[in-house]
Amino acid sequence: MFDNLSLKLDRAFKTLKGTGKITEINVATTVKEIRRALIDADVNYKVAKEVTDKIKTEALGRDVLISVSPGQLLVKITQEELTKLMGGSKVDIKLSGDPAVILISGLQGSGKTTFTGKLGAFLKKQGRQVLLVACDIYRPAAIDQLKVLGEQIGVEVYAEPENKNAIEIANNAIAYAKKTGKKTVVVDTAGRLAVDEQMMNEIEALKKALNPSETLFVVDSMTGQDAVNTAKTFDERLDFDGVVLTKLDGDTRGGAAISIRHVVEKPIKFISTGEKMENLDVFHPDRMAQRILGMGDVISLVERAQQSFDEDEAKRINSKIRKNNFDFEDFLSQLEQVKKMGNIKDLMGMIPGMGKAMKGMDIDDDSFKPIEAIIRSMTPLERQNPDVIDGSRRKRIAAGSGRNITEVNNLMKQFSDMRKLMKQMNKMGGAKAAMSRIMPGMGRK
Numbered sequence: 001m002f003d004n005l006s007l008k009l010d011r012a013f014k015t016l017k018g019t020g021k022i023t024e025i026n027v028a029t030t031v032k033e034i035r036r037a038l039i040d041a042d043v044n045y046k047v048a049k050e051v052t053d054k055i056k057t058e059a060l061g062r063d064v065l066i067s068v069s070p071g072q073l074l075v076k077i078t079q080e081e082l083t084k085l086m087g088g089s090k091v092d093i094k095l096s097g098d099p100a101v102i103l104i105s106g107l108q109g110s111g112k113t114t115f116t117g118k119l120g121a122f123l124k125k126q127g128r129q130v131l132l133v134a135c136d137i138y139r140p141a142a143i144d145q146l147k148v149l150g151e152q153i154g155v156e157v158y159a160e161p162e163n164k165n166a167i168e169i170a171n172n173a174i175a176y177a178k179k180t181g182k183k184t185v186v187v188d189t190a191g192r193l194a195v196d197e198q199m200m201n202e203i204e205a206l207k208k209a210l211n212p213s214e215t216l217f218v219v220d221s222m223t224g225q226d227a228v229n230t231a232k233t234f235d236e237r238l239d240f241d242g243v244v245l246t247k248l249d250g251d252t253r254g255g256a257a258i259s260i261r262h263v264v265e266k267p268i269k270f271i272s273t274g275e276k277m278e279n280l281d282v283f284h285p286d287r288m289a290q291r292i293l294g295m296g297d298v299i300s301l302v303e304r305a306q307q308s309f310d311e312d313e314a315k316r317i318n319s320k321i322r323k324n325n326f327d328f329e330d331f332l333s334q335l336e337q338v339k340k341m342g343n344i345k346d347l348m349g350m351i352p353g354m355g356k357a358m359k360g361m362d363i364d365d366d367s368f369k370p371i372e373a374i375i376r377s378m379t380p381l382e383r384q385n386p387d388v389i390d391g392s393r394r395k396r397i398a399a400g401s402g403r404n405i406t407e408v409n410n411l412m413k414q415f416s417d418m419r420k421l422m423k424q425m426n427k428m429g430g431a432k433a434a435m436s437r438i439m440p441g442m443g444r445k
Contacts (some may be wrong), residue, residue: 028056030074031052031055031059034052034055034078035048035052041258043258044228047259048259051082051085054081055077055078058080058081059077079290082258082285082289083285083286083288083289085258085285086261086262086285086288086289087268087285088285089285090269093216093241093242093269094213096213097213098178098183099177100184100185101210101214102212102215102216103189103206103210103214104116104187105203105215105234105240106191106218106244107191107219107220108191109191109220110220111218111246111272112189112191113142113146113149113188115244115270115280116188117146117155118277118279118280119186120150120153120155120186121278123184123186129182130155130183130186131155131157131158131173131176131184132146132156132188133159133185133187134147134157134188135166135169135170135187135190135206136189136191137166137190139191140161142188143161147159156180156182158173158176158177160172167209170206170209170210171209187212200237203237204238207238215240215241216242216244217242217243217266219231219243219244220247221247222247227260228264231243235266242267242270243260243266243269244268245260245271245283246271247273267283269282269283270283271283317330317333317334324419324422326418326422327384327385327386328375328384328415329384332372370403373401374397374398374403374408374411378397382397389412394412
């Protein structure tokens, strides 16, 4: 979503010339370009002006260290101001009460029901007993959708399909949660339009009756400034506790994500990408600012890996690598683990410098399919003993996978090179020992 903004900001910083100090003369053009880039990204004009004025004020007269160029210093100042604009630091959801009740609100089509499922999975990972409640009494498909998501993540869903009283359903669900020892209740509500007075009255009544510990407003990031204006209207009626930005993997301008915190004065608590239940992140303003400026987000990447990778499986793979027994079965297992981490392009964007390098490249979750097709066309013997795969076997594997022989040969070569590298590292005593030979003193305490 932020690719174009990142590119334009990068161009803006390159216009800054001169050394020694950032002056009003050499900073004016750059700040103007930053403002233009923000407005082009659909950031509210007043917000864009306010943040760039702060950047200019902060930058003027600052001494530039010998090792830092004026451009680098302005990037740092811009990162600081973007971080402040988006809230400064992360804000956790409140889970008080027995059970804790979380009320989900938002517009039609904003991704509320999907987010409800994702939040259920997120809370379950934290060790909480969760109950999802289907209170969208106007759209039968929403109840079915929530039930499917509940089964997918192993979380119970409470529903009364024949009951048309949302408050009654929610109260019955809370009573059921207390009876069954569920400590957290997440209530999915009907999508509504801000101009629909009857529906707005209903969500207000729901909040008053349930007294939730947390009320979240779910907003589609792809709706731009309309999302900001709608959030303001909802907040006036609901006084919600936080915002959830969905569909951040879209290709629209994304200005809502930057300016919504400033306009509504409520923190962004979660960001959501894609349809997979794992694709939910706690919102960190500092990390988002880094990603917008093309600096990557290694911390979030590591956190995703920790959540997605099975520790026992990692130990098993590590043992096989040490014994030089890594095979295609293991490779396939690792691909599955990587896919659990989320959208591939999103993950690559978290690596510093990769965002710019991938500009215009079409990378999606189907990228692994040709590799998987080739490996799955191998016999168990071939997967476990790659060295037996000769020319005739390669032809059969290519035909069985629907890929050409060149693709099979390329995969075999890449896999062989990877195994050689693993073997070399083992001979050198592992990665840490290898690095210590390159950089003496590394690894010593």
